[in-house]
Each structure stands twice: as structure tokens, then as C-alpha cells.
Amino acid sequence: MAEPASMRDRLGRPAGVLRLSLTARCNLACPYCCPDSQEPPELLSLAERLQLVAAAVDLGFGTLRLTGGEPLLNRDLEALIARLQALRDPRGRPSGPLQDIALTTNGALLGAERARALKAAGLDRITISLDGSDGESVARMAGLLAGPSAGEALLAKVLAAVEHARNAGFDPAAGQLKLNAVIARGRNDDQLLPLAALARRLGVELRLIEFMDVGNRNGWNLEQVVPAAEMLQRIGAVWPLEPVGRASGATANRWRYRNGDGDGGGQLAVVASISAPFCGDCNRLRITADGVAYTCLFASSGFDLKPWLRPRPDPAGLDAALRGLWRERRDRYSEERGPEAGAADRTTPAAAHAEMAYLGG
């Protein structure tokens, strides 16, 4: 039996966002992420993913973000979104329906047809990741060994993807189309102003993400983190900003350009998971492409949900497993370690984390 939306974890945090990874593979090799070249062996089927999302929605996860690896590599993506539409019907859903389906993508495979197909299937929002504004920086951040010319080609595809998404009906002014950029000192912090200028020109909100210590392969250290306050200061010195705030449960702290034009380009957001962690109202559950649930991006181990999906579905067991997992949840890794502790943490073997492309960001 589904329980009302009041399901809370040990720290009183409600369920909110399910981040479902559709693949651990990627067509890029961003060095801050380091995706796998192969899928985990026990990849979930479309039917199993539908069961998982339905169970999560019934526990109060009203927002679904599809991610990866690169989710556009998944051929079932549109079919999955289309079949999820049934969960929008509030009837028989005591915790409320599925309200919002979002996608995070690097955009390289987002052609005009794919963008239209995603819209037609019922996708609500797209966030496209882009970490540079020229061929050199894009190549460096995407791990393109062929260098600036390859970076220019990728940049052109991503910029085209933004237009394809807009033309398909994803409206930046309504928050349906955004850009993500990871900023790392010494790697692409020279791109802060050019990226902000680009997003303003495109009329799309830019979300600047602090380089995070997720996974074990990306060589993270504190020196490479550009704190959100510094990013805001550097951009605000050129285009004055005023605070909008952070919605409860959200990752991003939002700002408005004082001379903004009111559309998506008039907004800027920072995700300060290192310098100003937001564990206190974290409402996110992550499920990997092979059905392992993680209650924190920085957790070192997950909880395998496949026993309730295979060899045959067990909806009651799945409901109980997810409910128990959430009720026992007490993760607040980012707040506990603090930025200084984080730097030391990475030298300790016990701090091994799952990789970002496996977790889905």
C-alpha cells in the first residue's frame, strides 16, 4: 500500500526527485567525470525501469530526472518517457502523480528529430551540459584527444542542440531549457565570463557547478574547486546580480541579472555542493543503470533493487524495500566532511565513492 507524501528519512527529509541513470556509457570522456567504456553487466530493461519509477512515484517522488552516462545513447529513451505518461494521472496515487520529467544530456546527439521526438513523448525539461565557449576549452573539458578542431565540432553540435530543443518547444523562459557547466580552477575557470555571455546571448539560464569529489578517478582536490561565491563575484563584477534564492530541495542557488531581460538568459544559478552543501533538505534518490539505489551522490555503496524486479516483479516487496531505504536514510556527506575535510578525505581508501557517470550526477 502506498503511503502519503509525508514519507520522511531519519533527518525528516521528504522524497522528491528520482534521478534514474539509463546507461553508464558516454560518447564523451570528460576528465572530471571519467565514464565507463562498458555497461554494467546487469542492465535494467525498459519494463524494469517502468516498475522502479512507478514504485518511486507512489512513495512521493514527483520529479524524475533521466541521466547517465549519456542518456541519448539509450534507444528506449523516448519509449520510456512515453510510457511514463500514465503516471501523471493522479487517480489512485495517494502521494500524488509524476509531475515533471527532465533530462540531462551533453547534447552531442540531440538533433532536430530527436528533440521533437522527446517533446512528443512527453519530456518536460532538458538541461544541456557545456563547459566551454571555444574549441580548445570544450575539447579539454570533454576529453577530446583530437584537440581544438574536435572541440569546435562538438561546440557547434551543442549549440545546434540548444536551438533544436528550443524549436521543439522547450522554452528557456519557462525553465524548460538550461545549460550546465562544471567549473574547475586551472582547467576552465577562464570560461566563466565567456560562458555567461554565451548563455545570455542564447537566452538560457546557466547553472555553474562546483567541481565535486564524486568517484575515485577524476583527481579531485580542493584547489581545483572554484567556490560559488567567487564565480558570482567574477560574473557580478561585469553584469550585476541580485539573489533569487534556492527553492527547498533544489541544488541550485539562483540569481537574476539586474539588467536581465526577464527570460531564461536573465538568470544564473550556482550549485555549491562543496562550498555551501545543501544536505539539509536533500530529497534525491539515485538509481543506476543496473538498478542499484544510492541515497547520496557521495555514498560508497548502494542498495541493489534487482531482487524485487527479477526473475519476476514483486511490487509489494519493491515498495517495502524503497520505503525502508528512505526511512533509514541519514546521509549528509557534504555537510559532514566540509571542504577542508574533503581534501584530506581523498587520501583515505575508506572514502572510495561510486563514479559520477554510474550514479548519473
Ligand code: SAM
Ligand atoms: N552525460 C550527461 C551530461 O553530461 O549532461 C548526463 C550525465 S552527467 C554525469 C550529469 C551532470 O553531472 C553533468 O552536468 C556533468 O557536467 C556533471 N558532472 C559530472 N562530473 C562532475 C563532477 N565531478 N563535479 C560536478 N559535476 C559533475
Ligand code: SF4
Ligand atoms: Fe559523459 Fe556527462 Fe560524464 Fe561528460 S559529464 S563524460 S558527457 S556522462
